[in-house]
Amino acid sequence: MLYVVPTPIGNLKDITFRAVEVLKNVDLILCEDTRTSGILLNHYDIKKELKSYHKFNEKQSLDNIIERLKKGEDIALISDAGMPGISDPGNILIKEIIDQRLEYTVLPGANAVIPAFVFSGFNAPFTFVGFLPDKKGERISVLESLKDIPSCLIFYISPYKLEKIIQDLYFVLDNRKACAVREISKKFEEKFFFSLKDGFKGTIKGEFVLLIEKPIVDNKLNKLSIEEHFDYYINLGQTKTDAMKSVAKDRGVSKSDIYKKLIKK
Numbered sequence: 001m002l003y004v005v006p007t008p009i010g011n012l013k014d015i016t017f018r019a020v021e022v023l024k025n026v027d028l029i030l031c032e033d034t035r036t037s038g039i040l041l042n043h044y045d046i047k048k049e050l051k052s053y054h055k056f057n058e059k060q061s062l063d064n065i066i067e068r069l070k071k072g073e074d075i076a077l078i079s080d081a082g083m084p085g086i087s088d089p090g091n092i093l094i095k096e097i098i099d100q101r102l103e104y105t106v107l108p109g110a111n112a113v114i115p116a117f118v119f120s121g122f123n124a125p126f127t128f129v130g131f132l133p134d135k136k137g138e139r140i141s142v143l144e145s146l147k148d149i150p151s152c153l154i155f156y157i158s159p160y161k162l163e164k165i166i167q168d169l170y171f172v173l174d175n176r177k178a179c180a181v182r183e184i185s186k187k188f189e190e191k192f193f194f195s196l197k198d199g200f201k202g203t204i205k206g207e208f209v210l211l212i213e214k215p216i217v218d219n220k221l222n223k224l225s226i227e228e229h230f231d232y233y234i235n236l237g238q239t240k241t242d243a244m245k246s247v248a249k250d251r252g253v254s255k256s257d258i259y260k261k262l263i264k265k
Contacts, residue, residue, distance in 0.1 A: 006109030010185035116209035
């Protein structure tokens with residue numbers, strides 16, 4: 001069986017007991033960089049066959065890995081940090097395993113997306129984009145396809161590209177609230193809130209997760225008073241409860257907020 005095992009994105013303690021147990025019991029561990037993974041494995045006294053598996057040799061390594069799985073070996077797939085297959089090698093192997101109907105499982109664990117989203121305080125839903133293309137034209141094209149999505153957008157960005165990508169985001173998405181979270185779970189973990197128009201003013205160092213708040217929809221109903229807005233949905237035949245839910249959704253607030261304001265009136 002193949003075990004897809006997430007590894008810590010910073011603090012070496014951010015790994016589950018199950019993940020350590022799996023890594024100690026498999027026949028082979030596939031990793032991006034044996035030196036990077038060696039630090040984690042040595043920390044937990046894991047001594048297993050270690051084989052390099054990265055984006056430059058994914059396809060070449062595939063046949064040998066599949067053959068070993070068919071022979072009944074247990075193999076773990078890890079990345080340098082976080083969950084394999086999310087902006088990291090693993091997707092090609094998993095697709096092949098699905099096609100060949102071989103057994104595999106994915107362990108839950110550390111990743112940068114969810115902690116960054118919680119750090120931001122932005123509302124769901126969110127859309128995870130990952131890394132944007134290096135070429136400006138391709139990058140703009142991707143952003144154009146995302147600009148009207150009513151969702152928080154989440155990107156992985158290297159510090160070397162942060163400023164120019166923020167410029168492109170402002171060009172395509174116009175001015176929105178943003179949150180940059182860097183070095184999650186590490187010693188110098190930080191979060192910065194800023195507008196795309198003003199740009200990022202924090203420390204440009206380490207790996208970043210950049211979150212862009214969803215666009216504010218110009219809803220004409222929001223120009224009504226709370227009571228008029230509520231009555232609009234009542235006149236459409238909604239129950240009082242459903243009408244409050246609709247008003248809350250339009251205004252981006254909780255139903256209890258609408259209830260309290262209506263009660264006061």
